Amino acid sequence: MTKKQFFFCLAPLAILQSCTSTPAETDPVNIALKSCGMGLSTQTTYIFKTAFAVANKKGGVEFSNTMNNSVDMQESALLKQLSDKSAESTKAILAEIKDVRECVIMQSAQLRPASRTELLERCREDLQQRISPRGNISYGTLRLWTQQRDDPRYKKDMPVMAGHFDNGGAGFAVKAQCDIRGGTLQEVIDLNPYE
Structure with missing residues (x-):
C-alpha cells in the first residue's frame, strides 16, 4: 500500500472521529430554546434557566406549572431591574419570552431527567x-x-x-x-x- 492510499484510507476515519467527538448539548433549557426557534440571548435564557432550576429543585409531577409560575416571577424581577431602561427594549424581551414560553416549558419538562x-x-x-x-x-x-x-x-x-x-x-x-x-x-x- 502506498503512502497516498494509506492516507485516503485513514481520512474517512479522521472525519468520523471529529464528528463524534463534538460534545452533545445536554442542557434541557438550551436544547428547548434552540428547538423553539429562539437564540440564546442573555436575559431570556437567564429567565428560563432560573425558572427551570426552581422547578427542578421543587420536583414533582407539577414541573411545568412550577416552571411557568417561576417564569412569571423572573419576568417581574426583570421588569424591576429594567425599570430605568427603555420601554421598547423591555417590551421586546417580554414579547420574546411570551412567543416561546409554552414551547420552552413543554420541551424542558420532557428533556429533563426524572427524579x-x-x-x-x-x-x-x-x-x-x-x-x-x-x-x-x-x-x-x-x-x-x-x-x-x-x-x-x-x-x-x-x-x-x-x-x-x-x-x-x-x-x-x-x-x-x-x-x-x-x-x-x-x-x-x-x-x-x-x-
Missing part, C-alpha cells in the same frame, strides 16, 4: 393501571407506596416497593420491583406481597 421520586411514582402508576385500568369504572387506588429496603432483592436502581390497593373494602397488599436503571422506568416486575 427518583418521579420514577417511583411512575412505577406506582404503572401498577395502578394494571390493577384498575383508566375508564368509567375505577376499582380502587394503590396507596401507602413505600420502599422495602430490607427485601434481599432491593437494589438502588431496582428498588422493591410495596403498597396497599384500596378498593373500598378490605383491599389487598401489592409488591413490585421497579427497574429505574438509566434514569427511566424500564420495567415493573410484580412480586408476591407475602414473600
Whole structure:
C-alpha cells in the first residue's frame, strides 16, 4: 500500500472521529430554546434557566406549572431591574419570552431527567393501571407506596416497593420491583406481597 492510499484510507476515519467527538448539548433549557426557534440571548435564557432550576429543585409531577409560575416571577424581577431602561427594549424581551414560553416549558419538562421520586411514582402508576385500568369504572387506588429496603432483592436502581390497593373494602397488599436503571422506568416486575 502506498503512502497516498494509506492516507485516503485513514481520512474517512479522521472525519468520523471529529464528528463524534463534538460534545452533545445536554442542557434541557438550551436544547428547548434552540428547538423553539429562539437564540440564546442573555436575559431570556437567564429567565428560563432560573425558572427551570426552581422547578427542578421543587420536583414533582407539577414541573411545568412550577416552571411557568417561576417564569412569571423572573419576568417581574426583570421588569424591576429594567425599570430605568427603555420601554421598547423591555417590551421586546417580554414579547420574546411570551412567543416561546409554552414551547420552552413543554420541551424542558420532557428533556429533563426524572427524579427518583418521579420514577417511583411512575412505577406506582404503572401498577395502578394494571390493577384498575383508566375508564368509567375505577376499582380502587394503590396507596401507602413505600420502599422495602430490607427485601434481599432491593437494589438502588431496582428498588422493591410495596403498597396497599384500596378498593373500598378490605383491599389487598401489592409488591413490585421497579427497574429505574438509566434514569427511566424500564420495567415493573410484580412480586408476591407475602414473600
